[in-house]
Amino acid sequence: MTHAISTEDLSFAYWVPNVSGGLVVSTIDQRTDHTPAYNREVARTAERVGFDYALTQVRYLASYGADAQHESVSFSLGLLAATERLKVIAAVHPGQWPPTILAKLAATAQELYDNRFALNVVSGWFKREYTDLGLAWLDHEERYRRAEEFIEVLRGLWTEDDFTYRGDFYRTRDVTFRPQPRLQPEVFQGGNSTSARAMAGRLSDWYFMNGNSLEGAAEQIQDVGAQAAAHGRRVRFGLNGFAVVRDTEAEAREVVEEIIAKADVDKVNDFGTAVKQAGAATADKKGMWADSEFKDLVQYNDGFRTGLIGTPEQVARRIVDYKKVGVDLLLLGFLHVHEDVERFGTEVIPLVRELEREAGLEPTQYAGARHSESVTDEEAVA
Numbered sequence: 001m002t003h004a005i006s007t008e009d010l011s012f013a014y015w016v017p018n019v020s021g022g023l024v025v026s027t028i029d030q031r032t033d034h035t036p037a038y039n040r041e042v043a044r045t046a047e048r049v050g051f052d053y054a055l056t057q058v059r060y061l062a063s064y065g066a067d068a069q070h071e072s073v074s075f076s077l078g079l080l081a082a083t084e085r086l087k088v089i090a091a092v093h094p095g096q097w098p099p100t101i102l103a104k105l106a107a108t109a110q111e112l113y114d115n116r117f118a119l120n121v122v123s124g125w126f127k128r129e130y131t132d133l134g135l136a137w138l139d140h141e142e143r144y145r146r147a148e149e150f151i152e153v154l155r156g157l158w159t160e161d162d163f164t165y166r167g168d169f170y171r172t173r174d175v176t177f178r179p180q181p182r183l184q185p186e187v188f189q190g191g192n193s194t195s196a197r198a199m200a201g202r203l204s205d206w207y208f209m210n211g212n213s214l215e216g217a218a219e220q221i222q223d224v225g226a227q228a229a230a231h232g233r234r235v236r237f238g239l240n241g242f243a244v245v246r247d248t249e250a251e252a253r254e255v256v257e258e259i260i261a262k263a264d265v266d267k268v269n270d271f272g273t274a275v276k277q278a279g280a281a282t283a284d285k286k287g288m289w290a291d292s293e294f295k296d297l298v299q300y301n302d303g304f305r306t307g308l309i310g311t312p313e314q315v316a317r318r319i320v321d322y323k324k325v326g327v328d329l330l331l332l333g334f335l336h337v338h339e340d341v342e343r344f345g346t347e348v349i350p351l352v353r354e355l356e357r358e359a360g361l362e363p364t365q366y367a368g369a370r371h372s373e374s375v376t377d378e379e380a381v382a
Contacts (some may be wrong), residue, residue: 008322009362010352011329013089013238014046014341015300018026022300023242027262031336034068036274037074039363040082042338045087049345054079055188056332057090058122061129064359067225073105079334080113089188091120094150095135095142099170103157103177110181120188120208121194125146144195145169149188151203158184161222189237190301192220200235201227206329208238213300216323221326238329242303243344249310255311255335264299303333316351323361 015023016039032038043054056079058072076090092102102119109117123143124130130137138146143172149167158164161176189200192206195222200207207224209217221237228235244250296302306322308315308330319330334340356362 008328009321009356010327011052012345013055013329013331014042014051014056014337015331015333016042016056016075016079016088017337018056018072019059020068020069021066021312021336022335023303024259024335025264025267026259026278026298027264028259028335028362031339032334034066034070036070036075036078038251039079041087043079043083043086045338045342046345047083049342050349051345052085052339053087053089053118053329053331055089055120055137056091058097059094061126061130061132063142066073073102075119077113080109080116083116085116087116087186089118089120089186091122092123093122093129094146095124095130095138095341096133098159099150099153100172100175103154106185107158107177107179107181107324109186110183111179115183118186118188119149120190121151121204122189123191124277140193140331141195144191144193144199146197148203149187154187155184174348175316179375184235197224198227200224201233202231206236208331209240211240211296211299211305212241213305214227215305215323216266216305217327218291218325225326233262237326238327238331239327240331240333241302241306241308242299243308243340243348244335244338245308245310245312245348247311249314252309252311255325256304259335260295260298263294268294268297300333308332312347312351316348316355319348320359320361321356323356324359330381 017023017032017034018039020034022032024030046054046162056072059066059069072084073090073092076088079086079088106117106119123146127137146169148272149169150169153165153170153172156165157172157175157177158181162174163176164174165171165172187203188203188208189204190210192194192210197207207220209220213222216249217239224235224237245254246255248268296305298304308316310318321380322330332344334344353362
């Protein structure tokens, strides 16, 4: 089997630290902050040094090392107001937002901020975040069915007049919203289960993957990409990674070893128990974090597994290897967010652009067109 490799520039995103505790569950010093002022500065720096997107986390209750959280949608609007080019992805949970209200909010945000607002639709794994708020908790398959309806309602309201929808979870009757967005917000989605992959193939613009090896990422891309093609569409792929860029590989690896050695064991284990129960709830046991080890869970979404650890050149070459298997976007976490975002943008992204050109993966001369080349599975994972 072959798959298409994009010749557009790889995109870069970073995790917004809008929750306390940093991006690793460890007592290691993290020079980061969840305050609005700090995050505005990070966002301005990120767009200056070449990042394309920022992803604002959704969390309402204390979990996974965080005891304070800023709401994702309002925080995203604040970052959009502070920047000029950066796109901001707000993570949202179906069941916590009515899609009708969010559709109107998103259309307004698109007009206010030059089409830079996007959504990450998270089906949800944290049961207490529903039950403690008095919201209905559904089983795994039902959460994905609800998420599909959620996206269908969003898109219907953004594109149709007199939109009527009769689903199991959402209903509308003859709704026409004005203004409709000139450009629909991009819709991102994650999940590793069979249901998540099928949903991405049918609906989503982007499919987020947990941190993974080249072989693991290639397998997901092949699977979801084929499902999208069967529906006559194309989905793009984002991969999570935790980047540790230092002057030497040894120094970078020492940082990761220290992060893991100083892990908050109780919090990591509590998180691992919760997410593994969520994964085990899937019909085929392929849920997120299903095979994650303790050291993987110290960082959000298995970020260490992607292996972005070393010198700027080592990390850049690793990133281009992921592009060769079909990754379109790297979603990055950092230890010291502001300073590490700046270093990554000034030292790694330019090297990635050079390597893309050397590999013939740079954008083609045909503006707006997506051209691709095919590689075999063997070439993809070499």
